[in-house]
Amino acid sequence: MKINIKRYLGLGIVASCLLLSGCASVIRSNVTAFNEWPADLTDKSYTFATTAEQNNDLEYRNYETLIAAELQHLGFTQVANGAPAQLKVSFDYGISSREVRVVEPVVVDPGWPGYPFYGPYWGAGPYGRYYGRVYDPLWYGGMYGPAPGVIVPRESNYEMFTRHLHIDIAHAGNGKKLYEVNVNSEGRIGVLATVMPYLVRSAFTDFPGQSGLSHVVELKLDGK
Template identity: 50%
Template sequence: MKSWLIRLLAASCVLLAGCATTIRSDVTAFHEWPSTLPDKSYVFERTKDQNNNLKYLNYENLVRAELQRLGFTEAPAATRPALKAALSYSVNGRDVREVYPVVVRPYPYWGGFRGYYGPHPFYGPYGPYGPFYDPFWYGPAVVEHRVSQYQLFHRELKVTLSRMSDGKKLHETTVVSEGTNPSLAAVMPYMVRSAFAEFPGPNGVPRRIELKMER
């Protein structure tokens, strides 16, 4: 009964942890952002391949929403904007092998034990609490080494805002996130939000942004 309860509690902890997945991103922004910027119009600058890439266009929409939240406006096709925005991303997986120690509970020590139920028909020789409360009931702890193998994915997003007139970069943010989720589409919304957290942010100072994944 006792070992069954321990396994049940452990399984419950795993389920609860899975319901509260946190996306942790390391964000670094380099910028020469002006103190005032009267014209915050922009246009996306795409490569030839990006123009016909549905995945890219979906991620572009995420960046567009963040820029709109910050007061930027996408310029109509017939006008010349003040800024141009560009983004790129990548994901790479690698195999990870970890060896870690585990303390294994030993089997009960049976030497000299007269049986749980006698001499008393209910309590046994250990009294009303039973042998589980006896420090000598179990033998010494045993440490075993377990091996865990899994894939870890390195995800990277870069967003750049440049001046349209001369191409000078005003803001460049790099977001790096690692995790076991292979789906970049599932993680990208949180990476984009991290890229624009506290915009324009401290210059050249790495930050850790943590966002809870919505279910």
């Protein structure tokens, strides 16, 4: 049976890229937003609802700046803490990881230098000297292992990260929520600060949008 090596190599590459979220060229996020946004709301002044601990957290303040920039693009106005504001914004975030095992098909030529256990000849026995790799009758499906150019499974293990962001916008006076959004993203990037700008942008895609609608947002990584 003739083996289409290019076809199997292509399938292996495609499978790997899908598992690695577009070969790490995009940040893909699942976004679910709920809202009861008043159509007549004209005053979009807001403050961040923060604790003393959050105010002293440099990472938190960095993400606060990212959210403020997105809100500004949507016509919101941030006011200083203590000043009157119509809205209050709060958020939380996190990251977790898990080990992933992938088994994919690869094309292997046991005669390649460095391939474990196999070489151009098997040992120094009579078959190895006489037949060599190509004509050895014990090579093809025999005791010496798979034939050159066959498909064998290859296992790889890596760490997959789940990044999440949750944002609430509520009335400052009575605390009634007007907008809440959950953003979840998986990928190989384990530095939350690198991914957070994309999570924030995804959170406000089509703001305020249809309540309860889940959708996928893909954002190209800068420089990719």
